[in-house]
Amino acid sequence: MPKTDGGAGAAAAAPEIDDAPLDWLGNPVSCADCPHEETRAVGKCEFGRACVKDRRGRRIDRFFAANPDNAERYLDHPYFEVRTLAARYATPFRLTALLNDPEPDVRAMVALRLPLARVKALVQDPEPRVRIALAMRLTGESLAVLFDDPDYTVRLAAARRAEPALLIRLARDLDPSVRREVARRVPDYYLPAMVNDPDPLVRVAVAERLPPERLVLMTDDEDFRVRFTCAERLTPALVERLADDPDATVREVALARLGEALAAAAAEPQDDTDPTEAGES
Numbered sequence: 001m002p003k004t005d006g007g008a009g010a011a012a013a014a015p016e017i018d019d020a021p022l023d024w025l026g027n028p029v030s031c032a033d034c035p036h037e038e039t040r041a042v043g044k045c046e047f048g049r050a051c052v053k054d055r056r057g058r059r060i061d062r063f064f065a066a067n068p069d070n071a072e073r074y075l076d077h078p079y080f081e082v083r084t085l086a087a088r089y090a091t092p093f094r095l096t097a098l099l100n101d102p103e104p105d106v107r108a109m110v111a112l113r114l115p116l117a118r119v120k121a122l123v124q125d126p127e128p129r130v131r132i133a134l135a136m137r138l139t140g141e142s143l144a145v146l147f148d149d150p151d152y153t154v155r156l157a158a159a160r161r162a163e164p165a166l167l168i169r170l171a172r173d174l175d176p177s178v179r180r181e182v183a184r185r186v187p188d189y190y191l192p193a194m195v196n197d198p199d200p201l202v203r204v205a206v207a208e209r210l211p212p213e214r215l216v217l218m219t220d221d222e223d224f225r226v227r228f229t230c231a232e233r234l235t236p237a238l239v240e241r242l243a244d245d246p247d248a249t250v251r252e253v254a255l256a257r258l259g260e261a262l263a264a265a266a267a268e269p270q271d272d273t274d275p276t277e278a279g280e281s
Contacts, residue, residue, distance in 0.1 A: 021051065021059075024079035029053050036052070039070075044066040051063055065089070068089040072094050084109050087109040092113050095114050104129050111137065119134060120138075120142065123138075131146065135154065135157040143158055152174070156175070156178050159178050164185050167186040167190075168186055171193060182194070188211060191206050192217060195217045200221075200223035203226045207226050224249065224250055228253060231253040240254070240258060
């Protein structure tokens with residue numbers, strides 16, 4: 001195949017041609033019947049690297065990145081990867097017809113690109129990946145609708161973007177990964193309500209954020225990882241509670257913290273003035 005001059009777009013980088021690039025039907029890719037000969041001539045497409053006929057998504061994407069004006073003509077292509085990537089680059093007002101595309105990846109791309117008012121109905125889409133894409137656009141109570149989604153990955157996506165004050169609604173979610181995200185982001189005045197969460201990693205996340213003076217609520221936790229986190233963060237006056245912890249790593253941290261506190265106290269300047277002399281003066 002002829003080499004490009006490396007002057008524009010997708011063909012500027014080194015080629016990555018494999019033994020035989022194939023199209024989406026498994027047939028060898030050929031430039032002989034390609035409708036983009038002029039595009040190739042100016043270095044904006046390249047066999048085995050940036051090609052709309054190739055079945056590899058990254059090569060299709062490179063083609064559209066260099067030739068976004070060609071995206072619209074491929075929105076009805078039979079290969080879903082081509083439609084998905086064409087939807088990434090096409091003018092948004094041409095995407096409405098793809099709201100009902102049979103391929104979830106296409107609908108997810110549309111959810112990211114159409115005006116929000118046009119895609120809110122996708123909150124009822126049967127595919128979680130489409131609802132996750134929509135979660136990237138929603139805010140406030142519109143996003144909180146997804147707190148009740150039947151798929152935990154959708155609820156997790158919503159928890160990662162929701163306003164912290166709304167997250168307490170997910171504090172009793174059935175999935176621990178969702179509750180961990182809540183513990184990481186919820187306002188700290190809600191954290192005491194989560195100190196007895198059944199999942200130890202949720203409790204660790206709580207212990208990492210709970211104000212140090214409130215960590216006494218967790219020093220008797222059954223999981224050493226929670227107590228270890230407490231030992232790292234408790235105030236010197238309270239960390240002594242863990243000095244005889246049954247777990248050696250927790251004891252080590254607690255005793256080290258106590259030693260640091262004692263050393264700091266010993267290093268403070270001492271007032272040697274006789275109080276009686278101070279009174280006489």
